[in-house]
Amino acid sequence: MPRRHLHLKAADGERLRAGFAALRADLGLPGAFPPAALAEADAAAVTGARTVPGGRTRRDATDLPFLTIDPAGSRDLDQAMHLERRGTGYRVHYAIADVAAWVTPGGAIDTEAMRRVETLYLPDGSIPLHPPVLSEGPASLLPGQDAPALLWILDLDADGELVGTDVHRATVRSRRRFDYREVQRAVDAGTAEEPLALLRDIGLLRERAERDRGGISLPIPEQEVVEARGTWHLEFRAPIPAEGWNAQISLLTGMAAADLMTYAGVGILRTLPDAPATALAQLRRVARALEVDWPDGTTYGDVIRALDPARPNNAAFLQEATGLLRGAGYTAFDAGVPELATHAAVADEYTHVTAPLRRLVDRFAGEVCAALVAGTDIPDWVMGRLHELPKAMETGDRKAHEVERECVDLVEAAVLEPYVGEHFDGIVVDLNDRQDAGTVQLRRPAVRAKFAGPGLKLGAPARVRLTDADLGRRRVRFAPG
Incomplete structure (x- = not known):
């Protein structure tokens, strides 16, 4: 990967x-x-x-x-x-x-x-x-x-x-x-x-x-x-x-x-x-959530080649695509x-x-x-x-x-x-099965961190509050904003 x-x-x-x-x-x-x-x-x-x-x-x-x-x-x-x-x-x-x-x-x-x-x-x-x-x-x-x-x-x-x-x-x-x-x-x-x-x-x-x-x-x-x-x-x-x-x-x-x-x-x-069919299906769901265009009949490789990594939703999709290479x-x-x-x-x-x-x-x-x-x-x-x-x-x-x-x-x-205590805007790039915890990618700075809260939706905007940034533990935590 x-x-x-x-x-x-x-x-x-x-x-x-x-x-x-x-x-x-x-x-x-x-x-x-x-x-x-x-x-x-x-x-x-x-x-x-x-x-x-x-x-x-x-x-x-x-x-x-x-x-x-x-x-x-x-x-x-x-x-x-x-x-x-x-x-x-x-x-x-x-x-x-x-x-x-x-x-x-x-x-x-x-x-x-x-x-x-x-x-x-x-x-x-x-x-x-x-x-x-x-x-x-x-x-x-x-x-x-x-x-x-x-x-x-x-x-x-x-x-x-x-x-x-x-x-x-x-x-x-x-x-x-x-x-x-x-x-x-x-x-x-x-x-x-x-x-x-x-x-x-x-x-x-x-x-x-x-x-x-x-x-x-x-x-x-x-x-x-x-x-x-x-x-x-x-x-x-x-x-x-x-x-x-x-x-x-x-x-x-x-x-x-x-x-x-x-x-x-x-x-x-x-x-x-080769990546299993289930992983490709999950990546398609991520593409829809992140508003990444994936026309029927198009390989995931062609989708990736058309992306602009500088765009936050494209960068998030690319990061999720690394899962196919595990x-x-x-x-x-x-x-x-x-x-x-x-x-x-x-x-x-x-x-x-x-x-x-x-x-x-x-x-x-x-x-x-x-x-x-x-x-x-x-x-x-x-x-x-x-x-x-x-x-x-x-x-x-x-x-x-x-x-x-x-x-x-x-x-x-x-x-x-x-x-710590300030608010940040981001996008939800990963979710668990219960849809109550996942990963948020901040728009600025370039941080991806764990986040928990009710009613999360993959690809949706998220307003979060930084609750912890601990150098000694190398840990960052966010809560719903």
Whole structure:
């Protein structure tokens, strides 16, 4: 299920910093890396990347002018791309940080990564999967430095459909880093040059392909904390098109990797069963209540693509639609394709290979693909843990969701604390079966909170009074206004 993102745009303040420290302690989140892992990372940063398994050489791709696109301020850069035309179609060079070149199987970093599973993001800073001396240093695809990578070469036809796949180990050098808003401004102004300008062309083609195969991407609005004149506000920020185009390159790579795995009958897939009919029926009821148009014969994916996430009722519907994506997991296999091999939202086979600095499974999945294309045996350290990964990732994902939820609750309490007793206007976006309790989404600030009262109606306006905003308990409560 897609997560609600949370960003702090202003200084967080002493009480909020203390709240995040308490949250980390309450949830037992990892702190500093063990000394052995730090020592191993320091040594790797000095000695450089490990040699390619089997004595093979790493290809030199430093002549390609790669670029990166990430949130502003990021330093753990997993991906770099170079896009070019190829006849009437396109060629995507997609370099993924080769974390296996820095992590010794069974070593201290590897052991700690198996415990952490994925990078956790909090508004006051992240808890990284790997020691930053590597993940924000030589292992990252930062501009101006040569870095080891798994280089995917994906050929597309004129319609953006995949017609050729290759992946091999290479040395790459990024020339420039962009954030999403820089990309969007350049494209909108018509000043983006190739290869950056091709991101829009390829992204739009892949979005159309997604629609044609029945897939869907949810443009969930992000919550941002904004400080103005000494007061705090939460606002929703709708994602911009450049984020979607960039995501399509990652999806394309994950689908290509899944094709390799299913053809060979070995690997690990990201899977999601189709949403049950009851869930779709409930979403239709929500659409009617929120006055979201859903004509007969129209798929829910087409409904979502027509929405404006900046509108409150549309944002509420998108949040409810995430319920259709519950149940995603990982499926490992080594004796043929499993019964459930597809991801309902992708509408195809799919796996995670594009974020190995931040997600454990990607290192293993990338290694499987590299071995399959090279025609070599998949390393023992991969096969020995392949079937452990689904449970490990499930645990890590559950922890990440918990962290996110608690962070949202804390910031909402901090933002609303000065306004206890005041009234707010909102809209009812969720109801229980008795229709006497549910969730209200305030029009301002961007808060969704539990609410109880008689005669509630889904999608109806609600006037509520803030009765409690407790930072210590990370709790917000409303009552009928």
